[in-house]
Amino acid sequence: MTDTLLALSTARCRIAPLHADDAAALAAITDASVTDQVDFLPTPFTAADARALIAGSGGGDVFHAVRDRREGRLQGVIGVHRRDARAVEVGYWFAAAARGQGLATEAVDAVVREIAASRPGAAIIAECHPDNERSRALLRRIGFLATGQTGRRPGRRVMKWRAGPGIDVC
Template identity: 75%
Template sequence: MTDTLLALSTDHCRITPLFADDARALAAITDETVTSQVHFLPAPFTEADARALIAGSGGGDVFHAVRDERGLDLNGVIGVHRRPGGEYEIGYWFAARVRGKGIATEAVRAVVEALAASRPGCSIVAECHPDNERSRALLRRIGFVSTGRAGKRPGRMLMAWRAAPAWRIDVC
Protein backbone atom coordinates (compact mmCIF):
# COMPACT_ATOMS: atom_id res chain seq x y z
CA MET A 1 0.00 0.00 0.00
CA THR A 2 1.29 3.42 -0.84
CA ASP A 3 -0.14 6.46 0.92
CA THR A 4 -3.27 5.94 -1.18
CA LEU A 5 -5.16 2.69 -1.49
CA LEU A 6 -5.71 2.00 -5.14
CA ALA A 7 -8.66 -0.30 -4.60
CA LEU A 8 -10.00 -2.85 -2.13
CA SER A 9 -13.05 -5.03 -2.50
CA THR A 10 -15.09 -6.84 0.11
CA ASP A 11 -18.38 -8.70 -0.19
CA HIS A 12 -20.40 -5.48 0.18
CA CYS A 13 -17.94 -2.64 -0.47
CA ARG A 14 -15.57 -1.15 -2.97
CA ILE A 15 -12.95 1.05 -1.32
CA THR A 16 -11.29 3.56 -3.62
CA PRO A 17 -9.75 7.01 -3.42
CA LEU A 18 -12.18 9.91 -3.11
CA PHE A 19 -12.44 11.89 -6.33
CA ALA A 20 -13.53 15.48 -6.99
CA ASP A 21 -16.75 14.12 -8.50
CA ASP A 22 -17.59 12.65 -5.05
CA ALA A 23 -17.99 16.09 -3.43
CA ARG A 24 -21.79 16.27 -3.67
CA ALA A 25 -22.26 12.72 -2.33
CA LEU A 26 -19.70 13.34 0.42
CA ALA A 27 -21.54 16.46 1.55
CA ALA A 28 -24.82 14.52 1.52
CA ILE A 29 -23.56 11.78 3.87
CA THR A 30 -21.78 14.20 6.20
CA ASP A 31 -24.68 15.41 8.30
CA GLU A 32 -24.83 16.79 11.86
CA THR A 33 -24.47 13.30 13.34
CA VAL A 34 -21.04 13.21 11.70
CA THR A 35 -19.90 16.82 12.12
CA SER A 36 -20.74 16.72 15.83
CA GLN A 37 -18.28 13.83 16.26
CA VAL A 38 -15.46 14.71 13.83
CA HIS A 39 -13.73 17.79 15.18
CA PHE A 40 -12.16 18.99 11.91
CA LEU A 41 -15.40 19.02 9.92
CA PRO A 42 -17.36 22.28 9.79
CA ALA A 43 -21.10 22.29 10.40
CA PRO A 44 -22.86 22.40 8.12
CA PHE A 45 -20.54 20.45 5.85
CA THR A 46 -21.07 21.85 2.36
CA GLU A 47 -20.12 20.68 -1.10
CA ALA A 48 -17.32 23.28 -1.05
CA ASP A 49 -16.05 21.77 2.23
CA ALA A 50 -16.17 18.32 0.61
CA ARG A 51 -14.19 19.57 -2.39
CA ALA A 52 -11.55 21.04 -0.07
CA LEU A 53 -11.26 17.81 1.94
CA ILE A 54 -10.90 15.75 -1.25
CA ALA A 55 -8.33 18.18 -2.71
CA GLY A 56 -6.27 17.99 0.48
CA SER A 57 -6.22 14.18 0.55
CA GLY A 58 -2.77 12.74 0.03
CA GLY A 59 0.55 12.50 1.77
CA GLY A 60 -0.05 12.00 5.48
CA ASP A 61 -3.86 12.27 5.42
CA VAL A 62 -5.62 10.09 2.87
CA PHE A 63 -9.41 9.80 2.67
CA HIS A 64 -10.93 6.76 0.99
CA ALA A 65 -14.43 6.35 -0.40
CA VAL A 66 -16.43 3.35 0.76
CA ARG A 67 -18.81 2.56 -2.07
CA ASP A 68 -21.51 -0.07 -2.45
CA GLU A 69 -20.68 -3.46 -3.96
CA ARG A 70 -21.24 -2.07 -7.47
CA GLY A 71 -18.78 0.75 -6.77
CA LEU A 72 -21.39 3.45 -7.33
CA ASP A 73 -23.05 4.85 -4.19
CA LEU A 74 -20.85 6.56 -1.60
CA ASN A 75 -21.64 4.95 1.76
CA GLY A 76 -18.78 6.22 3.88
CA VAL A 77 -15.28 7.58 4.27
CA ILE A 78 -12.21 6.05 5.91
CA GLY A 79 -9.24 8.26 6.67
CA VAL A 80 -5.73 6.93 7.11
CA HIS A 81 -3.52 9.45 8.88
CA ARG A 82 0.24 8.96 9.14
CA ARG A 83 1.69 9.83 12.53
CA PRO A 84 5.35 9.96 13.58
CA GLY A 85 7.17 6.72 14.38
CA GLY A 86 5.48 4.33 11.96
CA GLU A 87 2.05 4.87 13.47
CA TYR A 88 -1.17 5.22 11.46
CA GLU A 89 -4.50 6.48 12.72
CA ILE A 90 -7.79 5.24 11.28
CA GLY A 91 -10.92 7.38 11.31
CA TYR A 92 -14.26 6.98 9.57
CA TRP A 93 -17.81 8.10 9.07
CA PHE A 94 -20.72 6.46 7.30
CA ALA A 95 -24.05 7.52 5.84
CA ALA A 96 -26.99 7.13 8.20
CA ARG A 97 -28.68 4.82 5.67
CA VAL A 98 -26.00 2.11 6.07
CA ARG A 99 -25.36 2.30 9.80
CA GLY A 100 -26.11 -0.86 11.73
CA LYS A 101 -25.76 -3.08 8.64
CA GLY A 102 -22.15 -4.25 9.13
CA ILE A 103 -20.83 -2.15 6.24
CA ALA A 104 -18.56 -0.03 8.43
CA THR A 105 -17.12 -3.06 10.23
CA GLU A 106 -16.42 -4.79 6.93
CA ALA A 107 -14.83 -1.73 5.32
CA VAL A 108 -12.74 -0.59 8.30
CA ARG A 109 -11.49 -4.15 8.84
CA ALA A 110 -10.42 -4.36 5.18
CA VAL A 111 -8.51 -1.07 5.36
CA VAL A 112 -6.81 -1.96 8.67
CA GLU A 113 -5.77 -5.40 7.39
CA ALA A 114 -4.47 -3.94 4.11
CA LEU A 115 -2.54 -1.27 6.01
CA ALA A 116 -1.03 -3.85 8.39
CA ALA A 117 -0.05 -6.13 5.49
CA SER A 118 1.59 -3.31 3.55
CA ARG A 119 3.41 -1.82 6.55
CA PRO A 120 4.77 -4.72 8.61
CA GLY A 121 5.55 -3.59 12.14
CA CYS A 122 3.50 -0.40 11.95
CA SER A 123 1.18 0.58 14.78
CA ILE A 124 -2.46 1.25 13.93
CA VAL A 125 -4.52 3.38 16.30
CA ALA A 126 -7.91 5.03 16.52
CA GLU A 127 -9.26 7.73 18.81
CA CYS A 128 -12.77 7.27 20.09
CA HIS A 129 -14.94 9.18 22.55
CA PRO A 130 -15.88 6.92 25.49
CA ASP A 131 -19.57 7.75 24.98
CA ASN A 132 -19.51 6.64 21.33
CA GLU A 133 -20.38 3.04 22.15
CA ARG A 134 -21.22 2.02 18.57
CA SER A 135 -17.85 3.15 17.28
CA ARG A 136 -16.01 1.58 20.22
CA ALA A 137 -17.87 -1.69 19.58
CA LEU A 138 -16.90 -1.59 15.88
CA LEU A 139 -13.25 -1.02 16.78
CA ARG A 140 -13.29 -3.86 19.33
CA ARG A 141 -14.86 -6.24 16.78
CA ILE A 142 -11.94 -5.77 14.42
CA GLY A 143 -9.22 -6.08 17.05
CA PHE A 144 -8.70 -2.69 18.68
CA VAL A 145 -8.12 -2.54 22.43
CA SER A 146 -8.08 0.39 24.81
CA THR A 147 -4.65 1.71 25.70
CA GLY A 148 -5.97 3.59 28.73
CA ARG A 149 -4.35 6.74 27.34
CA ALA A 150 -6.02 9.93 26.24
CA GLY A 151 -6.03 10.69 22.53
CA LYS A 152 -4.77 13.90 20.96
CA ARG A 153 -8.32 15.23 20.56
CA PRO A 154 -10.24 16.46 23.59
CA GLY A 155 -12.32 13.77 25.24
CA ARG A 156 -10.99 10.96 23.07
CA MET A 157 -9.34 7.77 24.25
CA LEU A 158 -6.64 6.01 22.27
CA MET A 159 -7.26 2.47 21.02
CA ALA A 160 -4.62 0.27 19.37
CA TRP A 161 -5.09 -2.55 16.87
CA ARG A 162 -3.77 -5.97 17.76
CA ALA A 163 -3.52 -8.51 14.97
CA ALA A 164 -5.27 -11.76 15.78
CA PRO A 165 -2.84 -14.62 16.31
CA ALA A 166 -2.50 -17.10 13.47
CA TRP A 167 -3.31 -19.84 15.98
CA ARG A 168 -5.47 -20.15 19.04
CA ILE A 169 -6.07 -22.66 21.76
CA ASP A 170 -9.66 -23.19 22.87
CA VAL A 171 -8.92 -24.59 26.32
CA CYS A 172 -9.37 -22.95 29.69
Template identity: 75%
Template sequence: MTETLIRLTTARCRIDRLDAADAPALAAITDASVTEQVHFLPTPFTESDARALIARSGGDDVFHAVREGAALIGVIGVHRRGRDHEVGYWFAAAARGRGLAREAVAAVVRDLA
Protein backbone atom coordinates (compact mmCIF):
# COMPACT_ATOMS: atom_id res chain seq x y z
CA MET A 1 0.00 0.00 0.00
CA THR A 2 2.78 2.48 0.72
CA GLU A 3 3.86 2.49 -2.91
CA THR A 4 0.78 4.62 -3.56
CA LEU A 5 -0.23 7.64 -1.63
CA ILE A 6 -3.22 7.53 0.65
CA ARG A 7 -5.73 10.29 -0.10
CA LEU A 8 -8.63 10.39 2.34
CA THR A 9 -11.16 12.81 3.70
CA THR A 10 -12.70 12.57 7.15
CA ALA A 11 -15.36 14.75 8.74
CA ARG A 12 -12.73 17.34 9.70
CA CYS A 13 -9.47 16.41 7.97
CA ARG A 14 -7.97 15.86 4.57
CA ILE A 15 -5.09 13.38 4.31
CA ASP A 16 -2.88 13.67 1.25
CA ARG A 17 0.69 14.13 0.15
CA LEU A 18 3.22 16.37 1.78
CA ASP A 19 4.46 18.86 -0.79
CA ALA A 20 7.73 20.82 -0.87
CA ALA A 21 5.66 23.95 -0.21
CA ASP A 22 4.67 22.40 3.16
CA ALA A 23 8.23 22.57 4.51
CA PRO A 24 7.80 25.83 6.50
CA ALA A 25 4.53 24.66 8.05
CA LEU A 26 5.98 21.20 8.77
CA ALA A 27 8.95 22.75 10.56
CA ALA A 28 6.59 24.97 12.55
CA ILE A 29 4.42 22.09 13.83
CA THR A 30 7.38 19.82 14.61
CA ASP A 31 8.52 21.32 17.88
CA ALA A 32 10.45 19.76 20.77
CA SER A 33 7.30 18.10 22.11
CA VAL A 34 7.28 16.09 18.87
CA THR A 35 11.00 15.51 18.39
CA GLU A 36 11.33 14.20 21.96
CA GLN A 37 8.90 11.40 21.03
CA VAL A 38 9.80 10.62 17.40
CA HIS A 39 13.27 9.06 17.45
CA PHE A 40 14.26 9.79 13.84
CA LEU A 41 13.51 13.54 13.96
CA PRO A 42 16.35 15.88 14.88
CA THR A 43 16.02 18.59 17.51
CA PRO A 44 15.56 21.30 16.51
CA PHE A 45 13.59 20.26 13.42
CA THR A 46 14.37 22.91 10.83
CA GLU A 47 12.85 23.81 7.48
CA SER A 48 15.81 22.04 5.87
CA ASP A 49 14.94 18.89 7.85
CA ALA A 50 11.34 19.24 6.71
CA ARG A 51 12.40 19.48 3.07
CA ALA A 52 14.57 16.37 3.47
CA LEU A 53 11.73 14.36 5.08
CA ILE A 54 9.34 15.38 2.29
CA ALA A 55 11.92 14.48 -0.37
CA ARG A 56 12.53 10.99 1.04
CA SER A 57 8.84 10.14 1.40
CA GLY A 58 7.99 7.21 -0.82
CA GLY A 59 8.41 3.49 -1.28
CA ASP A 60 8.21 1.76 2.09
CA ASP A 61 8.08 5.01 4.12
CA VAL A 62 5.39 7.45 3.04
CA PHE A 63 4.62 10.60 5.03
CA HIS A 64 1.16 12.12 4.58
CA ALA A 65 -0.06 15.61 5.40
CA VAL A 66 -3.09 15.96 7.63
CA ARG A 67 -4.90 19.22 6.92
CA GLU A 68 -7.76 20.97 8.62
CA GLY A 69 -8.99 23.31 5.93
CA ALA A 70 -5.84 24.59 4.27
CA ALA A 71 -3.70 24.34 7.41
CA LEU A 72 -1.16 21.55 7.91
CA ILE A 73 -1.95 20.19 11.37
CA GLY A 74 -0.18 16.85 11.40
CA VAL A 75 1.73 14.08 9.70
CA ILE A 76 0.91 10.39 9.38
CA GLY A 77 3.68 8.05 8.32
CA VAL A 78 2.84 4.68 6.80
CA HIS A 79 5.80 2.30 6.86
CA ARG A 80 5.88 -1.12 5.23
CA ARG A 81 7.37 -3.78 7.51
CA GLY A 82 7.37 -6.97 5.46
CA ARG A 83 3.71 -7.80 4.83
CA ASP A 84 2.57 -5.49 7.63
CA HIS A 85 2.40 -1.74 8.07
CA GLU A 86 3.45 0.49 10.91
CA VAL A 87 1.61 3.77 11.32
CA GLY A 88 3.11 6.70 13.20
CA TYR A 89 1.96 10.27 13.54
CA TRP A 90 2.52 13.66 15.07
CA PHE A 91 0.27 16.69 15.32
CA ALA A 92 0.75 20.36 15.99
CA ALA A 93 0.32 21.33 19.64
CA ALA A 94 -2.65 23.52 18.66
CA ALA A 95 -4.40 20.53 17.04
CA ARG A 96 -4.10 18.22 20.04
CA GLY A 97 -6.93 17.37 22.39
CA ARG A 98 -9.72 17.65 19.80
CA GLY A 99 -9.76 14.07 18.51
CA LEU A 100 -8.25 15.03 15.15
CA ALA A 101 -5.36 12.57 15.41
CA ARG A 102 -7.70 9.74 16.37
CA GLU A 103 -10.00 10.60 13.44
CA ALA A 104 -7.19 10.81 10.88
CA VAL A 105 -5.22 7.78 12.06
CA ALA A 106 -8.38 5.65 12.24
CA ALA A 107 -9.17 6.57 8.62
CA VAL A 108 -5.68 5.56 7.49
CA VAL A 109 -5.80 2.27 9.40
CA ARG A 110 -9.21 1.44 7.91
CA ASP A 111 -7.84 2.20 4.45
CA LEU A 112 -4.88 -0.15 5.01
CA ALA A 113 -7.10 -3.03 6.18
Protein backbone atom coordinates (compact mmCIF):
# COMPACT_ATOMS: atom_id res chain seq x y z
CA MET A 1 0.00 0.00 0.00
CA THR A 2 1.20 3.46 -0.73
CA ASP A 3 0.32 6.18 1.75
CA THR A 4 -2.78 6.95 -0.29
CA LEU A 5 -5.82 4.74 -0.73
CA LEU A 6 -6.59 5.43 -4.35
CA ALA A 7 -10.30 4.67 -4.14
CA LEU A 8 -12.64 2.39 -2.24
CA SER A 9 -16.36 1.84 -2.57
CA THR A 10 -18.84 0.28 -0.21
CA ALA A 11 -22.56 -0.28 -0.57
CA ARG A 12 -23.30 3.29 0.52
CA CYS A 13 -20.15 5.36 0.07
CA ARG A 14 -17.08 6.20 -1.96
CA ILE A 15 -13.76 6.85 -0.23
CA ALA A 16 -10.91 8.75 -1.88
CA PRO A 17 -8.35 11.38 -0.81
CA LEU A 18 -9.67 14.85 -0.05
CA HIS A 19 -9.02 17.49 -2.73
CA ALA A 20 -8.64 21.26 -2.55
CA ASP A 21 -12.20 21.79 -3.77
CA ASP A 22 -13.49 19.90 -0.68
CA ALA A 23 -12.46 22.70 1.71
CA ALA A 24 -15.87 24.37 2.09
CA ALA A 25 -17.67 21.06 2.59
CA LEU A 26 -15.00 19.91 5.04
CA ALA A 27 -15.37 23.08 7.10
CA ALA A 28 -19.15 22.64 7.06
CA ILE A 29 -19.05 19.12 8.55
CA THR A 30 -16.31 19.91 11.09
CA ASP A 31 -18.30 21.59 13.82
CA ALA A 32 -17.62 21.86 17.56
CA SER A 33 -18.90 18.30 18.13
CA VAL A 34 -15.89 17.20 16.06
CA THR A 35 -13.27 19.72 17.16
CA ASP A 36 -14.06 18.99 20.82
CA GLN A 37 -12.96 15.38 20.16
CA VAL A 38 -10.08 15.80 17.68
CA ASP A 39 -7.25 17.58 19.46
CA PHE A 40 -5.38 18.78 16.37
CA LEU A 41 -8.39 20.60 14.90
CA PRO A 42 -8.93 24.24 15.91
CA THR A 43 -12.27 25.59 17.07
CA PRO A 44 -13.86 27.01 15.06
CA PHE A 45 -12.64 24.98 12.07
CA THR A 46 -12.71 27.36 9.12
CA ALA A 47 -12.41 26.96 5.36
CA ALA A 48 -8.79 28.18 5.71
CA ASP A 49 -8.16 25.41 8.27
CA ALA A 50 -9.72 22.91 5.88
CA ARG A 51 -7.52 24.09 3.01
CA ALA A 52 -4.42 23.75 5.23
CA LEU A 53 -5.37 20.23 6.34
CA ILE A 54 -5.99 19.15 2.74
CA ALA A 55 -2.75 20.77 1.52
CA GLY A 56 -0.80 18.93 4.24
CA SER A 57 -2.33 15.57 3.36
CA GLY A 58 0.18 13.18 1.88
CA GLY A 59 3.24 11.28 2.94
CA GLY A 60 2.58 9.86 6.37
CA ASP A 61 -0.81 11.53 6.94
CA VAL A 62 -3.50 11.09 4.32
CA PHE A 63 -7.05 12.37 4.82
CA HIS A 64 -9.80 10.67 2.84
CA ALA A 65 -13.24 11.96 1.94
CA VAL A 66 -16.19 9.68 2.62
CA ARG A 67 -18.97 10.57 0.18
CA ASP A 68 -22.43 9.15 -0.12
CA ARG A 69 -22.76 7.17 -3.34
CA ARG A 70 -26.04 8.74 -4.47
CA GLU A 71 -25.24 12.44 -4.32
CA GLY A 72 -21.48 12.52 -3.75
CA ARG A 73 -21.83 14.75 -0.67
CA LEU A 74 -19.00 14.77 1.85
CA GLN A 75 -20.20 12.84 4.89
CA GLY A 76 -16.97 12.28 6.77
CA VAL A 77 -13.20 12.05 6.85
CA ILE A 78 -10.92 9.10 7.55
CA GLY A 79 -7.28 9.81 8.29
CA VAL A 80 -4.62 7.17 7.70
CA HIS A 81 -1.44 7.99 9.59
CA ARG A 82 1.82 6.09 9.28
CA ARG A 83 3.24 5.72 12.77
CA ASP A 84 6.34 3.80 11.69
CA ALA A 85 7.28 1.00 9.28
CA ARG A 86 5.05 -1.49 11.10
CA ALA A 87 2.13 0.56 12.43
CA VAL A 88 -0.71 2.55 10.88
CA GLU A 89 -3.20 4.66 12.80
CA VAL A 90 -6.73 5.41 11.63
CA GLY A 91 -8.90 8.26 12.82
CA TYR A 92 -12.18 9.69 11.59
CA TRP A 93 -14.95 12.19 11.98
CA PHE A 94 -18.37 12.39 10.38
CA ALA A 95 -20.98 15.08 9.84
CA ALA A 96 -23.61 15.26 12.57
CA ALA A 97 -26.29 14.41 9.98
CA ALA A 98 -24.42 11.22 8.98
CA ARG A 99 -24.07 9.81 12.50
CA GLY A 100 -26.12 6.94 13.85
CA GLN A 101 -26.76 5.37 10.43
CA GLY A 102 -23.90 2.87 10.26
CA LEU A 103 -22.12 4.80 7.52
CA ALA A 104 -19.03 5.47 9.65
CA THR A 105 -18.81 1.81 10.64
CA GLU A 106 -19.07 0.76 7.00
CA ALA A 107 -16.46 3.24 5.79
CA VAL A 108 -13.91 2.80 8.59
CA ASP A 109 -14.21 -0.99 8.32
CA ALA A 110 -13.51 -0.81 4.56
CA VAL A 111 -10.42 1.35 5.09
CA VAL A 112 -9.08 -0.88 7.88
CA ARG A 113 -9.56 -4.00 5.76
CA GLU A 114 -7.77 -2.36 2.82
CA ILE A 115 -4.84 -1.43 5.07
CA ALA A 116 -4.71 -4.98 6.46
CA ALA A 117 -4.78 -6.50 2.96
CA SER A 118 -2.09 -4.20 1.61
CA ARG A 119 0.20 -4.29 4.66
CA PRO A 120 0.10 -7.82 6.03
CA GLY A 121 1.42 -7.95 9.56
CA ALA A 122 1.21 -4.21 10.15
CA ALA A 123 -0.38 -3.11 13.41
CA ILE A 124 -3.51 -1.05 12.82
CA ILE A 125 -4.36 1.16 15.76
CA ALA A 126 -6.75 3.92 16.75
CA GLU A 127 -6.62 6.34 19.66
CA CYS A 128 -9.91 6.96 21.40
CA HIS A 129 -10.94 8.94 24.46
CA PRO A 130 -12.48 6.59 27.04
CA ASP A 131 -15.52 8.90 27.33
CA ASN A 132 -16.24 8.74 23.58
CA GLU A 133 -18.46 5.68 23.83
CA ARG A 134 -19.88 5.97 20.29
CA SER A 135 -16.41 5.90 18.76
CA ARG A 136 -15.23 3.10 21.06
CA ALA A 137 -18.32 1.07 20.12
CA LEU A 138 -17.64 1.61 16.40
CA LEU A 139 -14.06 0.45 16.81
CA ARG A 140 -15.12 -2.63 18.80
CA ARG A 141 -17.73 -3.52 16.13
CA ILE A 142 -15.06 -3.71 13.46
CA GLY A 143 -12.57 -5.71 15.49
CA PHE A 144 -10.54 -3.31 17.63
CA LEU A 145 -9.65 -4.17 21.21
CA ALA A 146 -8.27 -1.99 23.97
CA THR A 147 -4.56 -2.40 24.60
CA GLY A 148 -4.37 -0.66 27.97
CA GLN A 149 -1.78 1.73 26.51
CA THR A 150 -1.95 5.50 26.76
CA GLY A 151 -2.17 7.24 23.40
CA ARG A 152 0.02 10.03 22.06
CA ARG A 153 -2.85 12.50 22.17
CA PRO A 154 -4.11 13.93 25.48
CA GLY A 155 -6.52 11.62 27.32
CA ARG A 156 -6.56 8.98 24.59
CA ARG A 157 -6.22 5.21 24.92
CA VAL A 158 -4.87 2.93 22.18
CA MET A 159 -7.04 0.29 20.55
CA LYS A 160 -5.62 -2.28 18.15
CA TRP A 161 -7.37 -4.06 15.30
CA ARG A 162 -7.56 -7.80 15.67
CA ALA A 163 -5.44 -7.61 18.77
CA GLY A 164 -6.36 -11.21 19.54
CA PRO A 165 -8.17 -12.57 22.55
CA GLY A 166 -8.34 -10.14 25.38
CA ILE A 167 -10.44 -7.96 27.59
CA ASP A 168 -11.54 -4.46 26.66
CA VAL A 169 -10.01 -2.41 29.47
CA CYS A 170 -10.34 1.21 28.25
